[in-house]
Amino acid sequence: MFLRAMGLFVTVQIIKKTGKNSITMKAFWSRAGWAGVALLGTAALANVALARGESLNALWLITAAICVYLIGYRFYAAWIAAKVLAIEATRATPAERLNNGRDYVPTNRWVVFGHHFAAIAGPGPLVGPTLAAQFGYLPGTLWILIGAVLGGAVQDMVTLFLSTRRNGRSLGQMARDEIGAIGGTAALIGTFMIMIILIAVLGLVVVNAMKHSPWGTSTVAATIPIAMLVGVYMRYLRPGRVLEASLLGVALLLASVVLGGWVDHHPQLAALFDHEGLPLAFSIIGYGFAAAVLPVWLLLAPRDYLSTFMKLGTVIMLALAILWLHPEIHMPAITPFIDGTGPIFGGKLFPFVFITIACGAISGFHALIASGTTPKLITSENDIRVIGYGAMLLESFVAIMAMVAATVLEPGVYFAINSPAGVVGKEALDAVNTISSWGYQVTVEQMQYLASAMGESTLFARTGGAPSLAVGMASILGNVFGEHLLALWYHFAIMFEAIFILTTLDAGTRVGRFMLQDMLGNLHPKLGETSYTPSVILTSALVVAGWGYFLYIGVIDPNGGVNILWPLFGIANQMLAAIALSVGTGILIKSGKASKAWITGLPLVWLLIITTTAVYEKVFSDDVRVGFFAAANDLSQKLSTGLLPPEKAAVAPQLIFNQQLDAWLTVFFVLMLWIVVLDMLRMSWRSLAGKTVLPSSETPYVASRLS
Amino acid sequence: MRKLNMFWQRVRQLSGDDAYERYLAHYNEHHAKPGEAAPLTRANFFKQWQDQKWTGIKRCC
Known part of the structure; x- marks a missing residue:
């Protein structure tokens, strides 16, 4: 459907243009080139979608992705920039008008692109697709491509544009200025909550990668x-x-x-x-506290340089290796787990593939970056398309590569690494038998051989996505550089993931601290001072305790905390995306562009559907692996009838409390989201009915003096 | 060769390696008047630059 629409769009463009008589040769070749891209993309996508039975070459996936991105960028993004946002190249940007040589600085577009990409691309696009591969390669891939081109990249570009027109204001400020105080407060609270959940789940990924290694x-x-x-x-x-x-x-x-x-x-x-998981979790918690209290120059800033260089280097290396080797994908297009019985996380394809893959398709967090640092560096409004839309496409491409790295593994191996012991059994033989009974052959010897080749004692139940991504990357890179280096590549990949997970953890804890200080400053002004030591220690400890709690529960949960925490993170991130899209839609409507507000309105409707459905299932589902209350009731029943072995009975009360807490948390997220959306709709209705709304906070036109 | 040099300049700019040089250029253009404070030393500038760079949300997931 999407394909046909794209094809049709391109054809219409060609017909429209060939209607004119004065076609130059150059224009002809340009059109022929784009028609070629469209044809190649169609062929590649058809191959990806329809390949059944025999294995598919990863090159098809890469080709389909690149063609979709090119067409989306060339046609959809260009149309939005020109016709919806009405970008004015002659308008002076905040960087030019407010140039202070520090935060407002007109900067070369590729330098801004680099900054922006380094800021938005974290471990999210690597972990999400790896987990979602339990549905097969197709659902995740299609969502990554469609979600990015029609949703995520649009959100990033529109937010960047709106913030650039408002002197680089943050998303929360724009929500408050343009829609009302409610939206602004919701955005602030949402950001704080998502930060807590994000850090906890990322901490869990690192703990699972380091356990007994x-x-x-x-x-x-x-x-x-x-x-x-x-x-x-x-x-x-x-x-x-x-x-x-x-x-x-x-x-x-x-x-x-x-x-x-x-x-x-x-x-x-x-x-x-x-070490076991628990001592590792406590060291991460201690480390997080230290990193939030120590000065930035000592730990956070240098770690960030290293992680940025490692990230760019590894992503480029992986892309080249995939192009060079064009490995076969062994995972089927669609697995039976779309019915909700998947071992890695519970829940049906709809809505959980859309929740699991947030970063890489659409990520609300990006809106915070696109309305903050980046708009203060943009030299010309012309650069908004390549930075806002283009950088998101690149992140989406990283997600596609993570999908390739997960699906080139034998499915049996993939499930053996990623399935928690609570689902497939603690003993290697049990796990192997369970997984083989699903039709994905794997043997104990095979797993032992693989573990020793990777320099690990075991690869069973290494949940969280990092180890399986590392095995995938190591097998791809090992094929290029020699098999004897497999263990080195595996641990290089683990180090690479850990270093920027820890950067996100440091930076996130610090941001959480600033936000908390800001909020507490309203109660007691002294607590709001960012350099007042007691306040720094108190707020850092509170933030660390917040995510530390979820990390602790995630580690002691025998079903692997990923099953609980990752969907929670996905829901929170999609909620933030919906808030950003609400701000975008509301501003488009009140600035007289209601007929084109669907560019953000449609993705918003889709996010509302998936987050609301996901929350509904998380709260009301009878399936103990999906519904929080169902799980809590099941566990307390087992506890009271004495069905649990002693080690499980010891942690059961904490798990029960946590399941209930998580249920209320998801309800809170979805309420927050609906409040913002309804507030935006109220404002839009008033605007369309000709009633008074808050005035536009867009800065007036000033002609640019930069050539 | 000129392209290589350009690329190197971009890398320096992206990493912030030339931040102090750009600060001096900005200072000379806008603030190098009698009565204004002398420019910061490299070490002091760098400290301020890093502190400012890490205030607010700078990294994502």
Whole structure:
């Protein structure tokens, strides 16, 4: 359907243009080129969607993705920029008008693109598709492509545009200025909650990757002193020499991966880094507190440089390796788990594939970046399309590569790594038998061989997505650079994921702290001072306790906390996206563009449908793996009748309380969302009926003096 | 060669390696008047630049 619409759109464009008599040769070739892209994209997508039985080459997936992105960017984004947003290249941007050499600086468009991409692309687009691969490669892939082109990239571009026209105001401020106080408050609370859930789930991903892995744990631990060394170098030894320091840091990181292998083979040292989940979770919690209290130059800033370089380097390397090797995808297009019985997370294809893959298709969090730092750097409104829409397409492409890395694994291996022990059984033989009974053959020997090739003691039940992504990346990169390096590549991938998960954790805790200080400042002004030490310690501790609680519960949950936490994160992120799209739709309607407000309105309706359905199922479903209350009731019944083994009975009361808490949390999210949407609709109705609404906060036109 | 140089400049700008040089250029253009404070030293500028860079939401998921 989508395909046909795209094809039709391109054809219409061609017919429209060929109607004119004066066709130059150049224009002809341009049209022929775009027709070619459309044809190739159609063929590739048809191949991806219809391939059954035999395995599909990953190159088809990549080709389909690139063609969809090109067409979306060339036609849809260009149309939105020109006809809906009515971008004015001659209008001076805030960077030009308010240039202060610090935060407002006109900056080269590719430099802004780099900043923006580095800011929006975190671990989300790597983890989500890996988990959603339990439905097969097709549902996730289609949602990543369609969601990004029609939803996520539009949200990012519209928000960036609106904020650029408002001197770089934040999403919350724009909601308050344009719609009303309710929307602004909801955006603020929503951001705070999503931060807590996000950090908890990311912490869980790292814990699961380090569990009983001396190599992984020692490498991740080494990133902390390395970051500090880089920080001291940049601050005192050679102030401001960012590139030198980063180069040194990257070299040390690579050395730490190799050194981790040595630690792993050293009995005493290995024992020092071999831990259960719980002690690892507590060290992450302690680390998070330290990172929020320490000055930024010591840990956060240098870690961010390293993670940005690693991220860009690895993404480019992975793309080249996939192009070079064009591996076969072994996962079927669609698995039977679309009925909701999937081992990795419970819930049917609709709505849970759309909740599981947020980043990579549509991510509300991006709206916070697109309305903050980025609009203050844009030199010309002409750059909004490539930065807002283009950077999101690139993130979507990262998600496609994560999908490839997950689906090139044998499905049996993929499920063995990602299924929690609570679902498939604790013993290797049980797990292998359960998974093979689903029709995905896997043997204990195969898993043992794979684990030892990767330098791990076991790969069973390594939930959270990071280990399976690392196995996928290692097998792709190992094919290029030689099989004997598999263990090195595996731990390189783990280090790569951990380093920017920890950056998000540091940065998120700090942002949470600032927000909390801001809120508490209303009660007691002294608490609002960001440099007042007691307040810093109090608010950091509160934020860390918030996510630490969810992380702790996630670790002690025998079904793997991912099943609970990831959907919660997805719902929170989609809620924020819906708030951003509401702001966009409301502003389009009140500025007299109601007939075109569907560009944000349709994605908004879709997000409302999926989040509301997901919350409904999470609250009312009888399936204990989906419904929070069902799970809580089931567990308390088992507890009271003495059906639980002692170790499960010990944690059961906490799990029951947590399930109930999560249920109320999701209800809170969806209420928040509907309040914002209804407030926006009320404002839009008043505007269309000619009644008074808040005036537009757009800054007046000033001609640009930059050439 | 010129393209390579351009690329290198972009990398420096993207990483913030040349932030102090750009600050000095901005200072000389707008603030280098009698009566204005002298420009910050490289170390002081860098500290302020980093603190400001990490205030607010700068990283996503």
